[in-house]
Amino acid sequence: MFRRSVLTLGILAVFGTAAHAQSGYPNKPIRLLVPFAAGGTTDLIARTVAEPLGRELGQPVVVENKGGGGGSIGAAETARSTPDGYNLGMATVSTTATNPAINPKIPYNVATDFTPIINVAATPNVIAAYTKLPFHDYKGMLEAVKKEPGKYAYASPGNGSITHLMMEMFKLSTRTDMVHVPYRGSGPALTDAVAGQVPLIFDNLPSALPFIKEKRLTALVVAAPQRVPALPDVPTFKEVGLESVNRMAYYGLVGPKGMPRDIVDKINAATRKVLQDPAIRKRIEETGSIIMADTPEAFAKQMREELAVYKDVVVKQKLTMD
Structure with a gap:
C-alpha cells in the first residue's frame, strides 16, 4: 500500500x-x-x-x-x-x-x-528469420532451436529492449536456449539479419515488415491481438500457446x-x-x-x-x- x-x-x-x-x-x-x-x-x-x-x-x-x-x-x-x-x-x-x-x-x-x-x-512484434535457414515457419523454428540448444542466435535492438526481454519470455515458456546479439537499434539489427549475419531477429513489426514483404526475411510468429492483415498466414503467439508473450x-x-x-x-x-x-x-x-x-x-x-x-x-x- x-x-x-x-x-x-x-x-x-x-x-x-x-x-x-x-x-x-x-x-x-x-x-x-x-x-x-x-x-x-x-x-x-x-x-x-x-x-x-x-x-x-x-x-x-x-x-x-x-x-x-x-x-x-x-x-x-x-x-x-x-x-x-x-x-x-x-x-x-x-x-x-x-x-x-x-x-x-x-x-x-x-x-x-x-x-x-x-x-x-x-x-505488434515479430520473430523473423534469415530466408536461407532450413525452416520457414514457427513449428520448424521451434523444432530447430530445441534440437540444438545454443546454436541459434537472435538479434534485438539492444540489451534491455522490449524484444530482448520478450525473447526471454519465449525462452522461459518454451524451455529453449538461444544466444542474444544486441545492436544499437532496429536498423543495424535488421541489416545483419537480412544479410544472414545472425539467423533470427525479434523486432517491432513496422521496421521488419518491409523486409518481410520483400521476402528478405521470413516472418514466423507475431505478438498481436489477432493475425496481422499484411501477414495472414503467420500465427500469433496466443495461437501457438504462448499468450504471455503476446504483448x-x-x-x-x-x-x-x-x-x-x-x-x-x-x-x-x-x-x-x-x-x-x-x-x-x-x-x-x-x-x-x-x-x-x-x-x-x-x-x-x-x-x-x-x-x-x-x-x-x-x-x-x-x-x-x-
Whole structure:
C-alpha cells in the first residue's frame, strides 16, 4: 500500500507546476529525441507524426536520433532536459519498462523523471528469420532451436529492449536456449539479419515488415491481438500457446518531469488532431500498428504496468546487463 502511494505521488509529481507555461508556446522549434538509431520503428513513428505535429503547433518538430544503451542514453537526455515543452522524447516499452527492469544503474526513474504526454500507437512484434535457414515457419523454428540448444542466435535492438526481454519470455515458456546479439537499434539489427549475419531477429513489426514483404526475411510468429492483415498466414503467439508473450509495444511522447500542465495538454490535443488525419492514420496502420491517442494519465498507468511485468521476467530469468 505504501509503495503504491509512493508511485502515485511520483506520477503526480511529473505534472507539477514548478515550471510555468511560456506565453505563446511554442515560439521556437521543438526537439523530438528518438532514443534509437534511424530506421527502426520508434524512428518511423516519430517521423510520421513530427511534420504534421509541427504544422499543428505552428513550429517545426525536429527529430533527432541518439541511440545506445537499449534506449537509455537518449531517454536519460530527455529526462535531464528543461521542462519547457521544447524538449520531448519518444518513450517505448524498452525505455520505460524493459531496460529499467533489467538495469539497476539506469540513470532515470520512470515513475518520477518523465511527464507522460500521449501514447501515439501500439505495434505488434515479430520473430523473423534469415530466408536461407532450413525452416520457414514457427513449428520448424521451434523444432530447430530445441534440437540444438545454443546454436541459434537472435538479434534485438539492444540489451534491455522490449524484444530482448520478450525473447526471454519465449525462452522461459518454451524451455529453449538461444544466444542474444544486441545492436544499437532496429536498423543495424535488421541489416545483419537480412544479410544472414545472425539467423533470427525479434523486432517491432513496422521496421521488419518491409523486409518481410520483400521476402528478405521470413516472418514466423507475431505478438498481436489477432493475425496481422499484411501477414495472414503467420500465427500469433496466443495461437501457438504462448499468450504471455503476446504483448505489443507502445510509442508515446514524454517530456522531462515538471512540464506545465497546459503545455502537456496542448501537445496532447495537437497530437490527437494529427492522428485523426486519414492519411497519417493510414501510414501508421499500414505498418500493422494501432492508433492509441490516449490521455497523459492513461499513458502513465500503462508505463507502470509494463514495468511491473518485465521486472517479473528479469527476476525469473535471473537476467543482468552483464
